[in-house]
Amino acid sequence: MSHNISPMSNVERSILEQFPLWQQAEPVPPYRFGGRLVAVGCGTSYYLAQTMAATFNRQGQAALAVPGNEWVRHQQVYVTRQEKVSLLAVSRSGESTETVQALRASREAGLHVVGVTCEQSSTLAREADTVVSTPTHPAEGIVMTASASLMLLQGLRLAGLAVDGNALAASAEQLLHEYGPRLDALLPGRTHFVFLGAAELHGLAQEGALKLQEMSLSFTQAYHPLEYRHGPVSLVDQKTLVALLYHPDTAGEEAQLARELQDKGARVLGLGGPGDLSVPLEEEDAARRGLTVLPLLQWFGQRVARSKGIDSEQPRHLTKVVSLA
């Protein structure tokens, strides 16, 4: 494969060099459970939990995703008392306070807990009943890049989706090198970043928005595609750049939305459909499509950071593990 971009920082290394890790990730068997699976996490890990839960549902296993603290403090509004529940706790570090609290509260209540992490020796890995631990790129710093892709890959496998690590790594890497350099042409004059994605792709849209925000200190928004027309569209102008993650089931209506947004001045990055830059995606399964496009979203955030002269290695106010005293 010809490589069009080379890393200049640890963040860029962990984005560009993640693909061998996808290939090496130990395959995990599907997790089947006779009740509802609740997937929890914080920040990026919560957004991954959303895409995992969507995939579990599509595979026939009832699931929902909630932020860790919602499960600790308000679980009665997410499941009924009578429901049989098990917990899927997602955390790169295995140490985020709310995720660990969710794990402990669930175990105390007798629930089975599956942990997805990158740290074999973490609290999450030690205390969960079943652990999927996949080490991330050694250069990865505060912002989650390779770890996000790896945990998503393993979560999709737990959901029972066929995930060929070699094939997906090859297409994701090719996409990154072919389209990564072309993202820069979309950026001039754009300061308002919007990420749209439906169903399995909504978690990815939220992750794209968080990534760009953390890396480049920009205002970002994430919505379900047609929801964006109900109010948020009032902000669209010549400063807006929309990353639209086309869902294979609803690409027609999303293409219409892209045209509406372009008419109002937005530039559109069309991931799997039309746009000012259109990135063709052959993958027809939405969750696998999301995983394939995730490194390109990470690169997008990094390019905006570079265009603003911001060092994404040291994101403002963030630490690798966010703990509550």
Ligand SMILES: O=P(O)(O)OC[C@H]1O[C@](O)(CO)[C@@H](O)[C@@H]1O
């Ligand atoms: O996956 P972990 O280790 O629980 O951490 C999630 C954290 O990582 C971040 O993505 C980056 O710091 C935050 O959103 C969140 O606090």
